[in-house]
Amino acid sequence: MSSSLIVTCPHCHRKNRIPTEKLAGEGKCGACKDTLFAAKPIDLNNNTFDAHASADLPLVVDFWAPWCGPCLQFAPVFTQMAAELEPQIRLAKVDTEAQAQLASRFGIRSIPTLIIFRQGKEIARMSGALPPAQFKQWVQQSLPKAS
Numbered sequence: 001m002s003s004s005l006i007v008t009c010p011h012c013h014r015k016n017r018i019p020t021e022k023l024a025g026e027g028k029c030g031a032c033k034d035t036l037f038a039a040k041p042i043d044l045n046n047n048t049f050d051a052h053a054s055a056d057l058p059l060v061v062d063f064w065a066p067w068c069g070p071c072l073q074f075a076p077v078f079t080q081m082a083a084e085l086e087p088q089i090r091l092a093k094v095d096t097e098a099q100a101q102l103a104s105r106f107g108i109r110s111i112p113t114l115i116i117f118r119q120g121k122e123i124a125r126m127s128g129a130l131p132p133a134q135f136k137q138w139v140q141q142s143l144p145k146a147s
Contacts, residue, residue, distance in 0.1 A: 003019070005018055005055075007027070007036055013051045016029055018036065024087055038086075039082055040082050041062065043094075044061070046102055052090060053120055055090075057088075058118045059091075060139055062112055063102075063114075064094070064111050064112045065095065070112060070128070070129045071112045071129070073129055078091060109127075110128075112127070113125065114130075114135075114138075116143065124142035124143075
């Protein structure tokens with residue numbers, strides 16, 4: 001018996017059930033027919049956040065601001081990691097200036113702040129920019145091992 005995961009489309013934000021053995025393939029959204037994985041971070045807002053955070057696929061969110069120097073320096077690292085970690089993990093960005101309600105909801109006090117969500121629950125948090133190897137290590141250590 002194969003298992004499946006709920007994956008949210010980065011384009012139309014609809015949820016899709018995808019068999020785990022097909023996760024690495026060219027999955028397409030059942031609603032909009034676009035690709036489920038683009039190997040780059042997606043931008044989330046107050047209307048789209050919960051659809052992605054509540055999915056089965058772990059979601060790593062970079063809470064940032066356009067005026068923040070460390071955030072801008074970390075952006076290429078985050079983008080590189082999206083290409084490396086998808087499709088097992090989804091990476092997303094939330095602009096705390098444009099999405100102040102989300103920043104307040106999650107108590108963002110410093111930026112960049114990285115939060116990992118799984119099935120709607122926050123499972124890890126870290127403030128500050130990281131080099132690629134440390135970022136990848138933090139993500140892998142923060143996620144529970146698949147059973």
